[in-house]
Amino acid sequence: MSDAPSQTYRSQRKPRSHFDNRAAYLEHELSIMSPRRWGINLPFRDYSFELEDLVPALAATIGKIVMVAAVVAAFAGPLGLSDAFVVENVRFEMLIAALLFVILFSGFINPNANLAGTHGPMIPLIPLIVASGGHPLALGLMVGLLGLLLSISKGGSKLMALTSDGVRGGLLIYLGAMGLLSQIKALTAWANGLEMGYIAFVVILATIIMYALLARLEMRWLSIPLGSGIAFLIAIVLGAPFEFVTEPGIPHLSPSYWWGDNTGWQMGWPGLQHFISVAPFAVLAVAMWSPDFMGHRVFQELNYPKNANKVLMNVDDTMAVASVRQAVGSVLGGGNLASSWGTYMIPAAIAKRPIPAGAVLTGLFCVIAALWGYPMDLAVWAPVLRVALIVGVFMPLLEAGMQMTRNTTSSQSAGIVVFASAFVNPVFGWSMTMLLDNLGLIGDKERGKKLRLMDRWVIPGITFVILLAIMAAVGMLPGIPALITAE
Template identity: 65%
Template sequence: MNMRQHEASKTPADQESETLSGQKSYQALHKPSSEFSSRDEYLEHELQIMQPKRWRPNLPFRDYRFELEDSIPAMAGTIGKVVMVGAIAATFAAPLGLGEGFILENVRYELLIVSIFILLFSGFFLPTANLAGTHGPLIPLIPIVVAAGGHPMAFGLLIGAFGLLLALSKGGSLLAGLTSRGVCGGLLLYLGFIGTISQVKKLFAWAEGIDMTHIAFIVILSTIVLYALLEHYKKRWLAVPLSCLLGGLLAFSLGAPFEFKTAPGLPNMNPMYWWGENTGWMLGLPTLESFVVVLPFAVLAVAMWSPDFLGHQVFQKISYPERTEKVQMNIDDTMFSASIRQTFGSLLGGSNFTSSWGTYIVPAAIAKRPIPAGAVLTALFCIIASIWGYPMDLAIWQPVLCVALIVGVFIPLLEAGMEMTREGKTTQSAAIVVFSSTLVNPAFGWSLTMLLDNLGLIGCKERSAELSQMSRWIIPLVMFIILTGVMALVGMLPGIPALMADFRH
């Protein structure tokens, strides 16, 4: 077929998929994996030829393909989702006097809610928006919110509103641009180190609880050896499923108790049930006072998005090859999709408070896969886990859960942090981030170090000198003051009583 015949044979969909710059479409540029000398080369080529379209349909096989590697982040993301939503629901349930039945049913409900928004945004209309996951750093604040009389719907709606304002003003990408490699690297190091330690402690605590402490040691040691072997053979993207399989089989064979308890079924899909006075949350609808109470917590929750989103984007940049900027996570689009998902999730009665989905994006970056295909599979896995029920029991079993988070999220974050602080004048900034994050939390550490770094007091002095006055100190100072003020208001600064109690009285 000559060139004219080929052009004439194109369907309208093919012609639409040609880019405005005259480049060939993804379909035209795609080559089978057999034409490449290695699997890595094929996957990198796929990242380089993709042409994601914002607010226009991105269709499977026309704009992206499904690969075996997509199933790994989808599996890791689903495990992380069950665990994190369960943690938030449980943290709310205890002070409100709600039982395990509420927790289980709300987690199943949230899995179905999130699957719709994954497909709508990350899989279809915003292919560079990372999936809207769960706001893990917010969990310690929830008991304070409940004690202050905060209403979960009011809290979620304000997070959605503030997140939408930040996304539409492109504030997220602005703050990311003002954050140096040293600050990013230190943030990743802190999150990776703290996360790894916490999961090791949790696994040992679980093993001690069943009087089989040796199981935790054997599982972790075996996971270390497996991870090293996968690194050696350049198969690190298989770390999550193989580690989960190894951890689960070892623990069970050594006598650890496990049984499937969650039977197949559907949660109550009626929002009025969840927001009834005698059903669901048993709180009824929020009042104006409910919104006033949660206002500072909502500001803090959205302010904490920026370092979270930035860490995930940076990890992608480190893992992806050159000429893949167009398929990398867009911070503002991610904030937009997270805000919309939060708003509707809260209206429907879900317990989730959202952020960028780390247990999905980190394994996806390691596997060198773009967001959309894995997003579709994650939605499918979430639906299966919710309706089938039994996978939820396996996902929250400690030997499976802990090793999945260690090898799928926290160790890769450590590696990325070390990579970012390897060159240039980055170690000072990285050390200050870790130091100040240990003092309060990562949001405080990020905002303080960004201010010091941009002023030129630490880090690269040449970079500081090139910044405008607005970027050098005005925006970082305003961000630090807002964050620190809100933390003081809700009692998050060590040794300083919460100021909000004084205001309320």
């Protein structure tokens, strides 16, 4: 399926000198783009490269190294695999993501699909998956299959349409606030571990001042590279130890190595029992995609001009790419769990840039980091990592949530989302509040009356019940023992 534009992007382009400021120029670029979904999109014919594209590409590369390392390490610990294995697999995963998916899909084939990133919320569940007899390849294939089914049925976009602004805003506020607190806590713990607690104080204080000034100057898109650079310099000047240890090289590329009995994961290929063990976790992982993808698209809607609908992220297409990326990456030997790439989309939206140009640069940066090795050490160093996540992901999430909850009805729904999410987790909070909101029990009561019976309570009700049952099965409900336990 290809959507050919009636007027070409190239014919409608105007030089920067035609506009009063750079923001107006960037908004014009967004408004004239008309990407071909599942077609061929070429640089300079269908989109251009701008200085602002470097920022989301850099942020995405830092985020990719960090998040994939966290996922693979969460598997490696219970399986007794070494740190060297983690580094090797992360480098392999970055090559898979960059060469097979980021550049190919988001850069050329479908610029309406956000980059396939990493599923952070699943990280705490990985030890339970391993203890329950799960297998990384079985989990990856199950997530890929279920995600593809949700994409084909357009279930992702349907759930997004049934989620009001109040519910979305509350979800963003919770994720932003919790993430912000966790990063500050982690940076402080790192500094205290060195008996240099003052480093965390100075770094965070400088970050607050920098972020406030950039917001005032309407240049928040610079916050990730500038904030990370400032954090690095402050920590080094104050005496924090740092060294490069990851040397240049090429990771193992053969699936037979990674899925060997005595090499790679040292687990061999999965059997039927492995697929049965991971099934509840795979359903939960895919269910968590909808609120995650929804939050990323919101940033485009808040920062793009109103006439830039053609460049907005397509939730179903993003699910399709993430699903295929998950299945292919797992078969090849990677340990990543895919989702929408938040550390790319959020800064890209703030910088008023579309998906494809930054995607190409992200792919190139990931290849360089994976092969060169040394950038991986810099990206995971605590001051650089924590500040990048604070200013590039969690502060923007918090701000976007507040923008969406300005009236009484939306703030009421938002409050319930935060309450329910703090009680269990964001999936529980989102699904329960969506049901209550659509029934008209909270939020805008008139909105519920306008919905069809299917949209008002059948779909939200089934979604909530299924997710509740799965969370009960894996032990995610407070005070209720897991129905599925390790052998």
